[in-house]
Amino acid sequence: MTRSVDVVVVGAGVIGASIAYHLVLRQLRVAIFDRPDTPLPPSASWASAGGVRCQGRDPREWGLALEASRRWPLLSEELGADTGFRATGHLHVVERPQDVDPLRARVARERRAGLPVEPVGEAELRSLAPALARTAIAGAYSEGDGQADPRATTRALLSAARRRGGSFHPWRVDALRLGAGRVIGVTAGIERVAAEQVVLAAGSWSPRLASAAGLELPVEPRASQMLLTDAARPTLTPTVTAEGRALSLKQLPGGEFLIGGGWRAEIDPERHTCRVLEDSVRGSWEEARALLPALTEQRLAYRWCGIEAQSVDGVPLIGAADLPGLYLATGFSNHGFQLAPAVGSAVAAALCGERPPALAPLSPERFRTPA
Ligand SMILES: Cc1cc2nc3c(=O)[nH]c(=O)nc-3n(C[C@H](O)[C@H](O)[C@H](O)COP(=O)(O)OP(=O)(O)OC[C@H]3O[C@@H](n4cnc5c(N)ncnc54)[C@H](O)[C@@H]3O)c2cc1C
Structure with a gap:
């Protein structure tokens, strides 16, 4: 049986969990896929040093870094669980x-x-x-x-997303489903979920999933x-x-x-x-x-x-992929933890039709060769 949601989020590391949380805050129907008890090794959110630093970043990340530094001090209270910040x-x-x-x-x-x-x-x-x-x-x-606990933060974001109605599916996505030249959902074991949008937030696993759907990522x-x-x-x-x-x-x-x-x-x-x-x-x-x-x-x-x-250029890819129905949030290049709260809210805004300025410099469009 195929279930239908507004957005499927592939991956519940700190980035996918934050995106899912901010999407449910906007009342979207969200299905999140990952292994149970995430974060687990060798994911980046499991291994992370948990440094929360807005200085010394690539200028293309300034918008997100600044917004994230406003969010961090309030996040534990907002999520109802300690991020260790x-x-x-x-x-x-x-x-x-x-x-x-x-x-x-x-x-x-x-x-x-x-x-x-x-x-x-x-x-x-x-x-x-x-x-x-x-x-x-x-x-x-x-x-x-300062610093925060990356595993606790990831779990806090995911729990908050689930508490507010996001559905967590404790297994990995096998493939992105394609139909009429676009991504129309995912398959995971015997489960099929249809979605208006699929967010690929599977960290270092993202290139494999994208490649199987015919999309090569510069990651x-x-x-x-x-x-x-x-x-x-x-x-x-x-x-x-x-x-x-x-x-x-x-x-x-x-x-x-x-x-x-x-x-x-x-x-x-x-x-x-x-x-x-x-x-x-x-x-x-x-x-x-x-x-x-x-x-x-x-x-x-x-x-x-x-x-x-x-x-390949050391900053994340966040934005619509060259494949309709697919939205990328990957390539965080060893500094995505600090950005996570701001990434979640900006991606949720983008998927609701807004154009957050902080995402413009990180769009995958920068890799598109002119026709
Ligand atoms: C050693 C180390 C230290 C770091 N220190 C810092 C730091 O101090 N400060 C900082 O800001 N950043 C730091 N980072 C970077 C930061 O931790 C990462 O940018 C961030 O955790 C990336 O999160 P993610 O959700 O994109 O990826 P991940 O945490 O890797 O999560 C990807 C998730 O996708 C899941 N997945 C994979 N395939 C599938 C599938 N088919 N279906 C469903 N789910 C799937 C995986 O199970 C995993 O849970 C560090 C990274 C490392 C490795």
């Missing part, structure tokens, strides 16, 4: 004198765009993060940024890894990144340090799984200890990896 501030540091002026220039551009970020000198940097190595000489600080799977130490006394308040270092560093509420920065993991493209690489563990750990010497007293407790949809 804490506005610890985010500090991006430079260690070489020649990097100071380019950072100031970047901050000035972001401030003109309305992003809440400010330049900090050495003294202020020391008071914000006294434990950082003396090599850090200046920085950019965004007070409202490829990319695996990266994270490290977690054992717990320490409170040492580092802001989340930290550093110019010239592949590093993201934060201390979690329980005292553990979470270390990332895009270090590659090994990917098995056939099975769509990933494996932690020892070289990446060493490199990542060294970068972190160089900037936060207190880490030499810590032990690495866990390591894991996840697979993200990497777009």
Whole structure:
């Protein structure tokens, strides 16, 4: 039997869950497909570092990043479940004198765009993060940024979508259904669901599903890894990144340090799984200890990896596909978590016929070759 809804959302990672939630807020009939108990490894929402940072982004993401930073502090209350968001501030540091002026220039551009970020000198940097190595000489600080729990956030968005009437189908979509030159729904096992629109939010799995429907996406799977130490006394308040270092560093509420920065993991493209690489563990750990010497007293407790949809130009693809009936929300290229609340509301608006300006620079149209 074929069931009929307004929108099918394929994938309940943080992006699909947020889109589904915002669609049901607009009273649309929504069916969401994914494995039960999502997020699960190796999805990006499961592996994510949970950094909530609006500074240091590609200008094409500024609109969404700004809107997302307004939403994060209110999200737990709105969803009725804790996302773990804490506005610890985010500090991006430079260690070489020649990097100071380019950072100031970047901050000035972001401030003109309305992003809440400010330049900090050495003294202020020391008071914000006294434990950082003396090599850090200046920085950019965004007070409202911070961290959240990616798995809790994903579950909170999905639960809120379901509570408000979205139907969750605990299995994966096998194929997009085509009819008369458009996508008309999905099949998943014996289930067929017809829909006006299908949103492809299946992260790094998206290219495979699209390709089977004849659409090649400029997106490829990319695996990266994270490290977690054992717990320490409170040492580092802001989340930290550093110019010239592949590093993201934060201390979690329980005292553990979470270390990332895009270090590659090994990917098995056939099975769509990933494996932690020892070289990446060493490199990542060294970068972190160089900037936060207190880490030499810590032990690495866990390591894991996840697979993200990497777009060829490093920013997401959000918008109507070259196949009527299909809407893309993929290619988040290792920084989609912060954007998620704003992506959900903008995509819901777009599917209701509005034209959110924040989505214009991210449209898949940028890859269309002129006829
Ligand atoms: C190691 C790592 C650290 C990161 N750190 C940060 C960070 O600090 N800050 C930040 O902003 N971003 C970060 N990111 C990026 C961010 O986590 C991702 O951009 C975001 O989670 C992408 O969410 P998604 O829903 O698009 O994809 P995913 O989370 O991968 O979800 C895709 C979902 O689709 C489902 N799916 C697949 N195939 C099907 C199918 N056929 N039918 C139905 N469902 C299907 C999967 O099961 C999965 O649940 C990080 C990413 C990684 C990998």
